[in-house]
Amino acid sequence: MPPPRTRGTALRHRLAELRGPDVPAKALDARALAALAANPGCARRAILDGAGVNKTALASALGSPSAFGQSQFALTRGNAFEAKVKADGGAELLRLVHEKLDRSAEPPADARVPDLTATGPQGRTARTALELREAAAHPGAWTLLDHPMLALDVAGSPAFLEPDAVVVHPDGSWTVVEIKSFPLLDGSADPAKVGAAARQAAVYVLALEEVAVRLAHETAPAPRVRHRILLVCPKDFSNLPAASAVDIRKQRAVTARQLARLTRIEDIADTLPEGTCFSPELPAEELTAAVESVPATYAPECLSACELAFHCRARSRETGAVTSLGRPVRAELGGLATVEDVLAAARGEAGDPDDPAVAALRRAAVLRAEALEAACR
Amino acid sequence: MTTVFDPSAAAAQATDAILHDTLHGTARGVVVDSPPGAGKSTLVVRAALELAEAGRPLMVVAQTNAQVDDLVLRLAEKNPELPVGRLHSSDADPYDKALDGLENVRKSAKAAELAGLAVVISTAAKWAHVKVDEPWRHAIVDEAYQMRSDALLAVAGLFERALFVGDPGQLDPFAIVGSEQWAGLAYDPSASAVTTLLAHNPDLPQHRLPVSWRLPASAAPLVSAAFYPYTPFRSGTGHGDRGLSFAVPSDGSGPDRVIDEAAASGWGLLELPARHTPRTDPEAVQAVAAVVRRLLDRGGAATSERSAAPSPLTADRIAVGTAHRDQAAAVRAALAGLGVPDVVVDTANRLQGREYDVTVVLHPLSGRPDATAFHLETGRLCVLASRHRHACIVVCRAGVSDLLDDYPSTEPVQLGTVVKFPDGWEANHAVLAHLAEHRVVWRP
């Protein structure tokens, strides 16, 4: 159930305040999606991404700049590869879609490649929807949408998404295409990177499904959005394209669920003090207080996913949280959550000896000391 | 549906088709998916007897010695005249002593000494060391979904054709070292035997046993929907066919209330206050033990389609399931403390294939500060939630749904591998949502 309109508007207004005056909302990009996947339970990440705060700028303003950067070599190479894949009206790309996903269809020839240029993200989104509707009016033809723009309602405000390409098949179904620059070596690729690509594609699929529903009318059902996407990568050590179909049903289900939970950001927003603002223009002290007013659940996985990770890590270490050493560390510690609590329990200075976690810690400490002593002898 | 579902007829039809393909089909393999309690062992015994009757030398491959011994006993029970060979290892106590009492069962550590017998049964590990000049005409591979592809590779040369039987919803086989480099290959040695078999032989006839005779009508729909979304099954019994009653009325305590809830509905959730605990959470362990103690104390009686008279709910009809061995040990100790020495307490791995009237389960995620892939593995939960004929009582701390919501979804994706359903997250939520309707909140 979507929240009532008035509440939605109020939330949008509130989120704009959190961003700061005249700061535009940042799109929910691949990095934000990765951060969501890596730490869905983090309230700080949820509110910042939900409000479209630029976390890179925020991290720098806080004095803990993020370490994400892109080498211009990688950028150049990636762009060159994508251009190559899409050259000649996307002939190679469409050939791969046909070969990997839809062999029974007519091979693509004279595919439609509509122009999607428009002003602003709203304009481009509308343009994309229009061309998708147009494609539905051309059954039997292949259509390639190069860098379409999609909108997805995330916590009451539209997030804009830009897939590398969307292909409309002759049967009217849609396929998301992801073009990546990591190689497909002897048919396999880095599983972590494929996983990230699949999660990214799942978001595009969800956004497309919303568009599809709107296209349905009495005489025609909604176009089908395929749940196998096409991943295009350089083949082996060349820059020739190779492709693989990826089943993203699982990622789609997980992301749909996580996005549904994002409505909680209303609740998070409600807990913030009046006037809280995350604008990077603010002095560092004020900004730190604002960021600290919403709790984070830092884990080391954040380092590779979230711009704010260094800031949160420093805080997490300061408070002595054991999770700064990794989530699994807590598994056997029961209710003990800080380094000092654990060590005090292990030394026998604190903790209930009948608690199995405390008992095991003491035993571990004794055994460890005994072994180290034996080694010294 | 216009016709009334007749479970016996549906099961018989499936069995006939399987036996027909096995005895008269031309394919080299036949695959049978069997959900929990769908009569897999009965099928294996029947197929073995019919193949033997048809004069076809048969080898049977099972995964553990207990499974092998169980099959030998069942075969002998059905046909005491049948000459059966039990091939065993050369370790001490290699087989169940009960086999010594069977006249027509010959036991040996050497395959040559069992040559010529109608049926020879052993574990996959033992078969892997056997060399033959002439392969067996037929084999039955039991628990094929729990067998690793490389184990099948080691024995497949011993037979010409085979019937593969197993439960796809239970725990997958695993390797103790990384095997990513073969992910996506049809013959990935760490995959399940059936996965490899079907990747290379996609046209083999595949069957499914459609009826669970174990799970009651209260459990089959949930287990089917949560763990077998694409291969649903039904319960062989109706809602009125089974009943659980207690002579001693409830004393109003948490354990008694959850027992009554489970007796009435087939499910019970005893929810303890939210708290992060180590695996051997003393309160949860005590709660499990208390429930078992009360199950015994209250003079339970189970009625079912099996007999007209109710049968008493004795210690051997109850089992406790946990995720970890130390939890099982802690529950055993707690039970011993309450004077209950003879209730089976084991991990999901060891409870696979077993059946009880009532099970008490310590939820794998209870009290955990974090969820891991191990705890979310659907097979584990599936095993724990599908061992019972009457009722399943789950003991768990509150807060597991939040834990699931916070679980990161950063699984790597291997190109070329088949996506396995259901997802652990979804299955866990489905079970939790169902259990929530049978919740008894208790502060010990």
Added chain:
Amino acid sequence: MSLISTLARLEAVSTGRAQPAATVRHRHLGDHPLVFVPLTTAGEAGAPLGALVGTDRDAPRLLVVPQPRDRDLRFAFLAELADVVLPYIDGYAEAVEAAERTETDPETGKRVKVEVELCADAPQLIVPSRAGIDLVRLLGRSMRFRRTAEQDPEAPYPAPPRVPLLGRWLTHFGERARVPGSSLLLAMTDVLGRHWAIGQSTLEDQHLGALLAWIDPPEGVTGAEAALRAELERDERGQLTCPPAGPATDPAFDNKLLAPAIERYDRARTALAAAEDGLEADDRLGALTAAEREIRDLLLSRTRPTWDAVWRGLDLLRELPEGAHVEERWTRDRWSFTGHRDRVLAGEPPQPRRDDAVTAANKLATREREQARLEAQEALDDPLVMAGRRLAGEAFAGEVTDVVMAYSDGKRPSPRPLVTVRTDDRPQLGERTKVYRSLGGKPQSAEFVAAEEDGACVVLRILDKMGRGKEPEPGSVPEKGDRVCFTLFEHEQRGGAKLPDPEETPWTHGGPPGEALPEAADPVTEEDVL
């Protein structure tokens, strides 16, 4: 992570210094390891950018690809790498000792002992981090199917002569590194992380500089502070003062320093090509050399700190005494090395792109066996590892409080003494659980009989290693007052079942793969990265 290692990490946090995670060294370190510190170009699959390589810590050899997109320069790099690595490997191929191996006689089918050569020692490659091992594999894959002009005169862009051979060797090293406990190719971060508990997460342990800072911080700062500095500190040009161990470079380095330098190099090259006379060419050659020198200096500045860090890591590791079973595992590495040497000498083709079904299953079986062996041996070699097993209930130690002589039933009764051990450990013993202790390096087995005094005393029945006589041999039965340590895991690993030969792959696994065709070389395209 076991509770003991968690505790060690937390102690590291609290003290600001790494804590021991091992009391002995569990990996072999050769006297002359070859250290390899590679860098790659961002965005391209393993395209080499440069490397420091060598066996002399004071004289590393710097290899550079001044323009990573130039095929000839990449080939020159690989050829130079082959010039360093192959003679190093060859140096171990010659010295051999006689050894025995059991083989199946092709005629009789019987298992017979044959005299074979075993290389007396083996080469050892050390890279800074796990990503370095991946790169070794990738380089191996990219080179082993290359064709040289000699192999195929028609081949476009023939590879320099020794490059395919280097590819085969790097592939072998990369594959061997997947075997638990092997030491032919090691990542310094992994080995350090195995021996020290660091006050941060395992994800962060892949940073070599931070790891060393925790283990051996400079005077006056804690390990935690030094590690943070190693991880994040940048100089006035925005460059990390402790460059990443690679093979990936820091984007700030690429964008601010490397890209302009490569551009200057390109311009100098274009200018040289356009030179109209010898004099002009001489000048422009000078400019080109200078541009190349600049790139070399840049890459040296990024690799040298890592190079020094690897050697410092080696120093630290050498301070630990070698574990008792390390030598035995290294012998397996020597067998592995000798085997590959023989395959190369016999003219066998390079390793295929994909394992066949039987090879894959055999490799998995070997690795599982080696993993179990490693876990058992590390525990036997190192009381700290054994402590972890004891805490997990997989072993127990204590004092013998009683020994009662008993005998087996049967015609010739053998000694089966009952030994009572008092222990504070809580082993997971069930009815007749087998347990093992090390007796003169060999495992002696016993079985669990009973627990007494609420588990504080364990009664065992000793089963073997007591000689053939009626009375046990002296010293073969523990005596009252002895300290003993029994494990629930076996000390030695049984060999697995023999799998069919690949040509007898059964129908369940796709049938025989057929005549092995030589693997085709990767098709060469205009813009290959390797």
